[in-house]
Amino acid sequence: MILNNGLPKFFVRRAGVFILLYACDEKRLSSEMDAYQEMLDNHCEIEYQIAEKARKMGKDIVEHVEIPRASDLADRTEKLLEEYLEGLQIADELREFLATKDRETASIEMSKQVAKRMHARTGDLVKAIEVGLRVGLAVLTEAVLVAPLEGISNVRLLNNENGAQFVSVDFCGPIRAAGGTAQALAVLITDVVRRELGVGRYIARHEEIERVKEEFGLYRGNLQYKPTPEEIEKIVSACPVMVNGESTESEECAGYGNIENVDGTRVRGGVLLVIGEGLCLKAPKIQNHTERLQVEGWDFISDFANKDKSSKDETKFTRNKLIIDPNDRFMKDIIAGRPVFGEPLAAGGFRLRYGRTRATGLAAGSLSPVTMHALGNFISVGTQLKIERPGKACAITPSDCLQGPTLLLENGDFGRVDVLDKWPELESQVNVIWDNGEIMLGYGEFLENNKNLIPSGYNRDWWASEIIEMLTDESAISKFISALDIDKEEILEGYPGSVSDENIDNIQLKRKWIQFLKTIPFDWDSCMKLCREFGTAVPPPWNLNWLDLPIEWLGSLHDVLLQSSVIDVSESNQIDWNFDAKSNQWLKISGAVKGWGPVLSGKDPPVNPPGPIIDVSKPLKNQYCCGDIMQWHGLIKSSVMLLGIPHHHDGDDIILTSSWEGMLDGLGLELKNNQVVTRIDINPHLEDSVKRITNALNLLQAEEDRSKELEIERSKVRIAAETAARQRGEGIAATDKAGEAAASLVIDKGPEDPNKINAAMNLLDEHTIDGSLQIVRKCSELRWEHNAPVRIGARMARPEKAAHRLMKTSVNALFPISTQGGPQKLLTIASGSGNLRVTVGVRECTKCGKPSPFTRCHHRFDAEDPSSNCNGRTTPIKSNNSKARRLGELQTIPLRK
Ligand SMILES: [Zn+2]
Structure with a gap:
């Protein structure tokens, strides 16, 4: 039922209640939505209060809820960096920047401002640079990642060889989450900030450059891009800020292990990430900012940004390829x-x-x-x-x-x-x-995925949208009705082609028409009338896979079909396999499958193909585009199967039960008085095409032979020159050079007529794209589009990857047990031994002052009385080992007494 405002009125049944499915009462629904949002906010506030209370009990490491509730990015940034900002208010200023500038520009400007204010307040250069950088990074990453906190472990002022100060930033693993752009911009931000505060630039020493080269060679992790040693040299020596980091990997640098300004001898993962995935890959983005802000000393980035472009320019001179290549x-x-x-x-x-x-x-x-x-x-x-x-x-x-x-x-x-x-x-x-x-x-x-669209087949969706465009007025509708030979009551109301997509009613109208057109049944006569009247291509089921059918077979198939006969429809077991329109008559090809048998695995096809002996043209290339299926099924059955025409066998005869009318039309045939007769002669078109393809193939073969000969000639000269050079006692490089020089003297004159070669290649491309459809388009009066222009290859990936990943059982707490839980990392096994030796943070009880690895002190005042636990709150203490704050210390955890 349709309401008078044109909206459909459907009900759904829900346990005896009928609910209107369509949204009519927008005002009420909007207010319900607002109320729902408010309810979520209120409940969230209550959850926070409960969580706050729970944390106050002090059983966790932190005594408050760490995730701040924030209203927008500016607010989030301020709350995320609370620890570093030391009360500096930045939210309002940041909001202003974000309102007027894009995200990246805002982050750079904000970093500058924050660093300046911090420096004015504390006079601490390092702190100012560090806070500026962290704020910039937080803005870039939406302030929802830990990258601005954990991705940068340290900012230091170090000294160049001439004694001048420069900035070194220690990047570490979590910076990966920020993504390449933010990594690279972090370096730029640091540079902008240090200029603002008057700190000098970094001048890389030889061993520091070599260290990075060595690390890239040793790194075993995944990198999207690995720069060459030359590129590393260029970046590290030109970068005005030192990209530094903590040793994170297990591989040790042997050549440039212990050097000044670099901490430890092992590979620094953060450095490789920032240089490889950040500076190298995101160079174009950085270039935008360096040019706009006119930051000096970043010319090196332009070379990387233009790297892809220059290689693209080179390929520009080659031919514009038309075909879609297989992608494996x-x-x-x-x-x-x-x-x-x-x-x-x-x-x-x-x-x-x-x-x-x-x-x-x-x-x-x-x-x-x-x-x-x-x-x-x-x-x-x-x-x-x-x-x-x-x-x-x-x-x-x-x-x-x-x-x-x-x-x-x-x-x-x-x-x-x-x-x-x-x-x-x-x-x-x-x-x-x-x-x-x-x-x-x-x-x-x-x-x-940033990929070009590829063509889909000409299906009923495409056909329906073409018809709709033409249904603009009453006369078009009446043409449509007469072509289909139906009553006016059977079609929908309205003229879908005359309305724009501007409002929901129009879209609904078109949508209903599409649904209607996709499923409406009609026969071949109506199909031809519709194609002629509305200029559409032949829709399925008559649209066939012409591309799959070898062009060499068309002539023989054409001749066979002239011998076929039209028979009355009788019983078919395929009648309910699908919803395609079935033909009013069947086409019988006598004796076409004599001696046919199903395909057997592991067996060669029969020497003599089934069916009558038919003379077929030899393949133009070394084999037919469909392979050797003709050996199995004979020409006739192979052809109709390639085209996708439904059929069954009747003794030795093959009976085509539907969509065969399209095949006749495409081959220039038609039915007259139930006889298949020629409407248009296919042979001239076929001969012309085959001749042109053959010529093109011959031309390209000749060109290939010519370049092969040239190569043979060159290699002879090269070997002679290299031998001579070796006898003169020259080194490997010089020998190669002499060989190349001699070979280049054999001049490539190029093909006789490059235009002809190009034309031949284009012709073959067109043949690959259109195949037999080229001939069909010439022989038929109707428009034809591909039914299957491109197939999509596929294989099964990992089904388990699609599953909802849950940890069993839900995790409520994490406890470090190192490798002592056995292969399954079971807590019960680890705790079975009584004491656990693992690396954890060092903590001290605030009540009795004894060290304890737990958040609540485990010591007893009376060793014999289990109820006399101290249970005081513990806090982390500075250990003698400087890294212990981050990495912890090996301790014994007493689990039983
Ligand atoms: Zn205690």
């Missing part, structure tokens, strides 16, 4: 036992459709539930697939709107199954999963 990245790190569902771009893999279901989350896609069963039940809801495009992994949810797999059964039946209920009865008869069916991915997945 998803096949890497494949794990044994986890199946591959489609190789890169290979026919039979998933066909892309754009869209999402209600259940599709982020980084997720959908498959037909039949596909999920048909692919060996490997894919269940939430299973991660590694997909070729847009890349990365996606979690799978089912959608029964999608096309399921196309099956070839043991008895020769061939067709697509979309209806889940049919699968169990077919499962045991399946011979080949011919095609995986559709995979549905959102447009946003491509956007998020």
Whole structure:
């Protein structure tokens, strides 16, 4: 039922109560939403009070709730850095900066201001620089990460060789969370702040540069980018601030271990992160700021920022490639036992459709539930697939709107199954999963991964939106009705093509039309009328996989079809496999599958293909684009299967039960008085195409031979020159040089006509993209688009990765037990020995003054009386070992007495 305001009025039943599904009462709902928000705020406040009370009991390390409640970024920043700011108010100023400037600029400006104010207040240079840097970093990371606190362990003023002071910042592991941009900007912020306060620049010493080179070589962790030694030299010697850090890794530097200004001999992970992932990778972003702020001494960053650009310029001169290349990245790190569902771009893999279901989350896609069963039940809801495009992994949810797999059964039946209920009865008869069916991915997945969109097939979604655009007035609607041969009452109201997308009513109207058009059944005659009247391409089920059919077969297939006969429809067991429109007549090709048998695994195909002996053109390249399937199935069955035409066998005959009309039309044939006759002669088009492709292939072969010969010639000269140089007693470098010099004297004259080579390559690209569809477009009067232009390769990723990860049981406390809990790290095993030797922070009781590793003192006033525990609150104490505050000390923890 539709309300008079055009909104649908649906009810849902909830335990005997009917609820209106559509939101009509916006005012009431908004006020409910506000009330809900307020309720959340109030409850949160109460939770905080409870937590505060619990912490006050002193059983935890900290006696108050550490997570401050903050209203916005400025407030959060101030609260996060409370410890460092020492009462300095920054929230209001920061709010102003954020309102007028972008985040990165605001962070740099704010750092300057805070550092200046801190310096004026305390006169402490180091403290001023440190606070400025931390504030800047907090603003960059939304003040929700620990990076501004834990990512920077220390800021120091050290001395250059000439005695001048410079700033050294110690970065450590947690800086990773801040991301490359913030890491790099941290260095820039420090530089800006130290200029503001008049501290000199850092001049790297030889051994400090070499130390970083050595560390990059030794580092075993994951880095997005590893700079070359030359790049390291450039960055470290030009950077006006010393990127320093604590030793974090287990690898030790042998060459430049103990040097001044660097703490310890082991690899400093933080330094490598900031230089590799920050300064190197985010150079373009930093360059923006250095140029805008006119910071001197950052020219080196421009070289890195322009690095990618210059390499791109070089490739500009090469040909603009039209084809989509296979991408096999998803096949890497494949794990044994986890199946591959489609190789890169290979026919039979998933066909892309754009869209999402209600259940599709982020980084997720959908498959037909039949596909999920048909692919060996490997894919269940939430299973991660590694997909070729847009890349990365996606979690799978089912959608029964999608096309399921196309099956070839043991008895020769061939067709697509979309209806889940049919699968169990077919499962045991399946011979080949011919095609995986559709995979549905959102447009946003491509956007998020920064990948170009790839074309989807011309499906009913695309077709419906084209029809809608044309339905602008009454005359268009009446044309539409007459093409479909239906009554006016059967279609929806309104002219969806005449309204814009501006308001919700229009969108609802279009949405309903799309749904209607996607599911409306019609026959081939109506389809042709619609295509002609509205200029759409041929929609499924008549849209066939022309690209999969080798162009070399078209002539023979055309001739065979002229011999076929039209028969009446009788009983078909495929009638309810899917919801496609079925044909009013069937097409019979006599004797086409004589001697056919199902594909047998591990066996070679029969020497003589089944069916009649047909003369087929030799492959243009070394083999047909579909491989050797003709050996198994014969030309006729192979062709209709490649095109995706449903059929079954009747003795030696093959009976095409639907969508075969599209094949006839595409090959320039038509039905007249139930006879297949020629409408347009396919042969001239075919001969022309084949000739041009052959010429192009020959031309490229000649060019390849020419460059091979040139290379042989060059290597002869090179070897001669190198031998001569060696006999003169020259070194390896000089020998190579002599060889290259001699080889370059053999001049590459280039191909006779480079334009011809280029044209030939373009022609072959076009052939790869369009294949047999080129011929179809010439022979048919209708518009044709690809049904499956691109297949998406996929393999199973780690299903366990998709699971909700919970620790069993819920963690309420952490206690260090080192390796004493056995392989499963069990507390009970660790505590079984009575005493525990682990590294923990050093604490001292405030009541009795004795050291205790616990937060409440464990000493007893009377050793025999368990109830006489001191139970005083302990506080951390400064140990003699300077690192103990961060890393703790090895202590004995008494668990029993
Ligand atoms: Zn005590």
